[in-house]
Amino acid sequence: MVNTQFSSIVTQNFGQLPENEMRISDLFISISRALDMGKIEILDHSSRVAYISLELANYLEFNKKEINKLVLTSLINNIGIMSVEEKRIIKNNFQLNEKFIERQSRNGANLLKKINFLPNIDNIILYSHHKWNGDNFDNVKEKKIPLASRIIFLADRIESLISEEKYILFQVDRILNKIKEKSGEWFDPDLVKAFLKLAKKESFWLNLETKEYNNILEEWGKETQIKINLKNLESLATILAHLIDRISPFTSRHSTGVSTIAAMLTHELGYEELEQRVIRIAGLFHDLGKLIIPAEIIEKEAELTDKEYKIIKQHSYYTYRLLKKIRGLGSMPEWAAFHHERLDGSGYPFRFSSEDINIGSRIMAVSDVFQALTEDRPYRSAFTISKALEIMEEMVENNKIDENIFLTLKQSI
Numbered sequence: 001m002v003n004t005q006f007s008s009i010v011t012q013n014f015g016q017l018p019e020n021e022m023r024i025s026d027l028f029i030s031i032s033r034a035l036d037m038g039k040i041e042i043l044d045h046s047s048r049v050a051y052i053s054l055e056l057a058n059y060l061e062f063n064k065k066e067i068n069k070l071v072l073t074s075l076i077n078n079i080g081i082m083s084v085e086e087k088r089i090i091k092n093n094f095q096l097n098e099k100f101i102e103r104q105s106r107n108g109a110n111l112l113k114k115i116n117f118l119p120n121i122d123n124i125i126l127y128s129h130h131k132w133n134g135d136n137f138d139n140v141k142e143k144k145i146p147l148a149s150r151i152i153f154l155a156d157r158i159e160s161l162i163s164e165e166k167y168i169l170f171q172v173d174r175i176l177n178k179i180k181e182k183s184g185e186w187f188d189p190d191l192v193k194a195f196l197k198l199a200k201k202e203s204f205w206l207n208l209e210t211k212e213y214n215n216i217l218e219e220w221g222k223e224t225q226i227k228i229n230l231k232n233l234e235s236l237a238t239i240l241a242h243l244i245d246r247i248s249p250f251t252s253r254h255s256t257g258v259s260t261i262a263a264m265l266t267h268e269l270g271y272e273e274l275e276q277r278v279i280r281i282a283g284l285f286h287d288l289g290k291l292i293i294p295a296e297i298i299e300k301e302a303e304l305t306d307k308e309y310k311i312i313k314q315h316s317y318y319t320y321r322l323l324k325k326i327r328g329l330g331s332m333p334e335w336a337a338f339h340h341e342r343l344d345g346s347g348y349p350f351r352f353s354s355e356d357i358n359i360g361s362r363i364m365a366v367s368d369v370f371q372a373l374t375e376d377r378p379y380r381s382a383f384t385i386s387k388a389l390e391i392m393e394e395m396v397e398n399n400k401i402d403e404n405i406f407l408t409l410k411q412s413i
Contacts, residue, residue: 014271015331015360018278022328024072027220027236030077030322034240039133045091045159046089050074051213052155054220056191059198063186064400068224070148071126072215077152079243080108094178101129102137111239117232120146128152131186142188150188154179154195157186168209169202197398230277237284244287248401254371258339259283261367261409268408269363279360282335286364289318289337316340317349335360339368344399354399362402366392366409369401385413 032046053074057067078090081104090096090104109126127140127149134141161175176199185191198204203282207213218386228236241255263280271279289297293315299306320337323329338352338361345353347365357365373388383391389410396403 006354011366014275015335015356015358016332017274018230019227019328021227023221023224024226024234025217025224026326027228027233028072028075029217029221030325031236031240031291034288034318035076035079036321038375044214046075046078047217048159048162048208048213049077049152049155051207051216053151054216055198055204056151056155056194059194059351060309064223068226069118069121071220072118072150072226073121073128073148074152074155076112077125077128077156078104078108078167079111079239080106090156091160094157096129096183098137105129111242112302114235117228124148124152129156133185150191154187154191157182158195162208164350170204171206172199230281234277234281237281240288241284244290254375255284255287257371257375258286258364258367262363265363265405265408268412278330278332279363280333282332282360282364283367285323285332286336286339286368287315287321288322289315292318299378303379306379313348323348331360334358335364338362341365342400343402346400362405366401369395370409
């Protein structure tokens with residue numbers, strides 16, 4: 001019986017193609033959640049920064065276009081940071097090391113240079129931790145720092161001062177005093193004045209305490225008119241694949257490899273160019289949930305313990321949940337996330353069997369297995385192609401992966 005939780009899956013079908021356009025806010029909120037994964041104390045850091053930025057922009061009466069660009073950039077402000085430890089540093093420390101700031105700012109800006117549907121977003125990211133007085137790696141100061149960058153910096157540092165251990169209204173005076181201390185030194189004095197007025201509203205703080213900011217951002221997203229097409233989606237997916245794969249030198253080309261193989265198989269199976277393109281994008285996204293897995297587990301040189309393997313099993317679950325929040329993706333969340341499901345029901349994390357797994361997901365599973373077997377891992381060297389195919393042939397015999405797709409792979413390499 002097909003699992004009704006995933007009733008959109010068409011059994012023995014390729015799956016549903018994504019819509020021509022998707023709402024950009026959904027995508028950026030999901031990316032933000034992925035980037036903040038790893039530790040509970042940093043979960044939602046970027047969403048809270050985006051909420052504070054949104055409230056400041058509304059108070060300052062920005063127009064809708066300016067607000068949208070500011071909030072979208074706020075959501076991925078820390079895209080240049082990868083390790084959980086660095087995420088913890090930026091969340092829990094008010095004062096940050098200048099070399100650390102320069103590295104993450106330049107990394108983030110370089111990653112986003114090709115986002116042409118949001119011009120200059122890389123520039124905002126580059127300056128998003130710049131101090132008003134010019135004590136920065138490039139000495140840029142005051143109003144030469146983009147206004148959006150100044151707002152994001154203020155919002156980011158406000159959020160870093162909030163403790164999860166105390167009721168938020170008990171913290172307000174301490175936070176305001178710290179911000180006032182840095183007015184004219186770190187922060188634009190006019191923005192600080194605006195914040196001090198905004199901060200008088202208990203509702204501003206209680207929205208952070210109760211996580212109402214998630215609903216506020218969702219409502220903001222419904223009103224944004226910015227949508228993206230498959231070309232834009234692919235450019236963002238490429239950036240995320242780079243972020244995911246750089247967690248470990250052993251997986252430096254894994255996502256792009258899976259993506260390329262999946263697109264090749266889709267072509268060889270006779271599907272049109274559109275199907276080939278969307279499965280390639282799904283391949284770039286397929287390990288999105290790995291952002292929650294500690295690097296020390298991914299890079300471990302010995303065999304994983306049972307506990308560590310259970311931690312690893314989270315990643316495809318989170319890939320699915322993150323992508324499923326983006327409306328208009330069709331079956332792409334399933335294609336990306338079900339690469340560890342097996343036809344006999346022995347896979348993870350949903351334990352689906354053959355009737356639940358569409359063709360797109362089967363293609364991704366075969367692509368992921370082959371790519372993983374033929375690349376170096378910390379605990380073993382890469383298998384030869386012939387050895388990898390031998391292992392996969394045994395998987396076919398044990399009803400783990402699709403025989404027709406495996407044979408197509410075997411004939412194509």
